[in-house]
Amino acid sequence: MDPKWQLFLDSLGPLALGAITATIPLALISMALGLVIALLMALMRISKNRVVSSIARIYISIIRGTPLLVQLFVIFYGMPSVGLVIDPWPSAIIAFSLNIGGYAAEIIRAAILSVPQGQWEAGYTLGMSRTRTLYRLILPQATRVAVPPLSNSFISLVKDTSLASTILVTEMFRKAQEITASTYEFLLLYCEAAAIYWVICLVLSALQNSVEGRLEKYVAK
Amino acid sequence: MDPKWQLFLDSLGPLALGAITATIPLALISMALGLVIALLMALMRISKNRVVSSIARIYISIIRGTPLLVQLFVIFYGMPSVGLVIDPWPSAIIAFSLNIGGYAAEIIRAAILSVPQGQWEAGYTLGMSRTRTLYRLILPQATRVAVPPLSNSFISLVKDTSLASTILVTEMFRKAQEITASTYEFLLLYCEAAAIYWVICLVLSALQNSVEGRLEKYVAK
């Protein structure tokens, strides 16, 4: 057998293992936490309180305006200088969550704003508070609007987890680098990793479509 | 003066120079070419010809499903194996353009689809061809819808140009790494680079707002 092909087959196991044990959990946990942050930031951003909404605006602007790599480095290498030594995995999760928090905040905000004003008023006129209206009426409808862009963010996140390799987290891309280091076949290995990312993304896109389909009824017509 | 502060000031010049001579032109040229590719792909994607639209769909899926780093490597390190040796700068521009082409295609497609069907029909009923209707009536309206997500893509691209450093393009991030290599102050330098990215992004966001404002009249109400 062609030795390259052999290497490809041999690497498949370790790479897939890296994807399953690190890339995917890292992405899932960070996405979940990031959505909580994003919801909070989105609500702060649409708050009428100037200070509150400015804080959210600056947060979002910094997260979106600076490279994720730097965000990872600041948390992992920078925090110790203020006495906070955080382990690699928690560091990665914190950084990715904060990052998703910034990107998804804008998505959630736009989704909330896309729900017709009349839906808020219909809630108010039933005697509901702003909060109850938000949770019972607006967010369920905003979800449908937010799913496609959020799953795009999630797909980006899956690929971005490769940056965790720079702060000692051994995920799939790091595995590829390790194999490269002893075989010097970096192009083959990187393409193989890319193929696995692609498969993950295809699966996620399919999931997205089915979720979207199920949420279809949530859209006012 | 504090030596860190001194280093910060000393580095500002080289980093800014890197941004002006490499980061920004790289991003601008790639964005321009990428938009052309994206428009083509978006049109192929909405074509009624199954083959044509499948080609576009697969292209978009691969671009969005695989890491940009790998795309860069394939073009720079992989193409020579089929006899195509491309210099660093052209390689970077090709990779970034193809990448933006994939992401922006979906944005442009969505924007075209967001123009009410009635606008197409109004064009047809005046005797216009599909092509003329597209260029004279649909695209100008789609532009307004596409500007915000496209400028988000552009902002991402600005930060992503840092990956060009891996294929021998000396842009801002590479400059920061070079300074780091001799001073070991990588956190300071990376944060400084991040700050410059942030400033660029703030400027771009401001531009986006003004463009959006000017396109306001293009939206059907």
Next chain:
Amino acid sequence: SSGSPASPSASGGATAETGDTLKKVKDSGVLTVGTEGTYRPFSYHEGSELTGYDVEVIEAVGEKMGVEVKFQETQWDAIFAGLDAGRFDVIANQVSINPEREEKYLFTQPYTVSTGVVVTKSDNTDITSFDTLKGKTTAQSLTSNFYETAKDAGANVEPVEGWAQSITLLKQGRVDATVNDKLTFLDAQKTNPDDSIKIAAESEEKSESAVALRKDSTELAKAIDTALDELRADGELAKISEKYFGEDVSK
């Protein structure tokens, strides 16, 4: 142009850790070591196992000291920052000793002595020495010692991530040469025999690599030196070296 670093003394010391690292290591029974894990044959993975010359050497040192060795893998870019931040106690990753580094960090006695080599395509005839690199283009890892070596020789340096990329560029004809550790070249030839490249020149001066520590870890440095002495004395160090290189490169 080995220009002096802009901030020689500012952050050399531990940012997070102060006081005696040795005591901490002894108390916890764990020596934490920073290493790349992607630098064959010094620090790399065989399957999922971290291995390599540096890895085995520092493990042997740990054994002599009676402590467990724990590795933290990190990329070269961030390896000194990790040391500064106290993420690990020492670096064992072919850190070669040079004056700039000595200003900021502490080194033990060297455990690798090697030479730099100029690698070119086999059919290249105009590069025959370090001096003939002048005006030529070389591919170098930005963070390695040989980056400066190549620059000093007057070459145009293209920065890359590591050996694999350097050789790829060389074979694609995009660069004329790469200056690298002779040991790396030998290992690469062992793994992937390739007669399209050759050693065109070898440096006169030896490069020495040692364990790097924070400036304040003087006690720990002494302890490691003692352990290395013992390893030399009982032939252990030479044995490890033979295993990887077929000869003793530890002196």
Next chain:
Amino acid sequence: MSPSNSPLLAVSGLHKAFGANQVLKGIDFTVHSGEVLALIGPSGSGKTTALRCLNGLEIADAGSVGFAGGPEVSFSPGMKPKSAQILRNRSAMVFQGHHLFPHLTVLQNVSIGPIEVQKRPKDQVLAEAKKLLARVGLEAKADAYPNSLSGGQQQRVGIVRALMQQPDLLLFDEPTSALDPELVGEVLTVIKELAQEGWSMVLVTHELAFARDVADTVVFMDGGVVVESGPAAQVLGAPANPRTRSFVQRLLHPF
């Protein structure tokens, strides 16, 4: 239907500006128990804004809205929206665009308020909801989602949602203007029946023929003031004010 002497609702001196745009410039009217009041007037004259003030959805700058037996709300600039919320216990709104909740079934749409806000017993609420849905001919649609209904059906659900609030006063904002012409009838019929049953209501409408048929009183607004008001037959049949006359003429004989 004969209005009693102490009014159910007294609106007086309502003023409201949006920025520099003074939309309401002192609106007064009363609604007696069992009375149907039709609010008519040109587009932009402030009808919707006035109606929203009655429900506390809009905070007027000045004036007051008072219900018999309380609450009475006196508006003032900078007033907290909260203070006007008590008005929602007395009246219920049917919107032009129905604004049903697309993610809830018809039954959930009409019972969410009574169950979650008014905290009435769930069983009782659902039974009442089913009765009212049957009343407007939609018993079969209880578990359907709003999007699967026709415009007329949606609007009838909107009316049931308002009735479920057990209000003293029903507020309608052009309940048929977003409907297909053929579907207008089914909604107007329901409203007419409610009026005949004795419900008090304020009805903003452009259906002058309908207003003439069901309303006791017609209030004609223009430019933020009440130009003319009185018995329906008089205001629509023999308007005193030339502006009223021209408006009525334009709607009843458009070409």
Next chain:
Amino acid sequence: MSPSNSPLLAVSGLHKAFGANQVLKGIDFTVHSGEVLALIGPSGSGKTTALRCLNGLEIADAGSVGFAGGPEVSFSPGMKPKSAQILRNRSAMVFQGHHLFPHLTVLQNVSIGPIEVQKRPKDQVLAEAKKLLARVGLEAKADAYPNSLSGGQQQRVGIVRALMQQPDLLLFDEPTSALDPELVGEVLTVIKELAQEGWSMVLVTHELAFARDVADTVVFMDGGVVVESGPAAQVLGAPANPRTRSFVQRLLHPF
């Protein structure tokens, strides 16, 4: 208006299905020069679909649409949309939702077709456009963007855009159903004037009173077939078919 003997437009045997939904099941009617034909019927009966076939916007599965002096288009399944485009030279469409181009000024909206497609001389087109805009009371709005106009003004621009095509036949698809009730009058008045000037038109409408006033012929469609057709006064005043009768009744007396 007395229709001449050879028809301007002859529609015969139009069939059209969307998937399993057979929308048109054989539609026939003729329009003579100068005749106003009103197409009425319940929602979903296929009126819009039929009208769109006349303009080649929809490709019927079978049947033909023929204009006096050509073209005549015979539809067949799998026919190229291109082949029906020639119909657009003879008729012009006014849409329900006006569909003006928001990025073009009023003047550009009405002149883009004649200038860019018909390649008529620009000066001449612009002069004609201004004349027609003045004719519908919009000379002052030539340089405004559609969004700054009221619904009635937008729809009048839509009519001018169709007139600028110099068609033989005007097609209207419920031109006032998206309008505020008060704005309906200004558009109906324009259409009525055009009818009086002798324009031939097919008018899909729910405004039965208007149809009775301006139409020569009324065609009542239901379920994809023509149920009844004849002189306006007869079909609307004394419908022969019970379905026509119930429909007319429902629209004229909704409550």
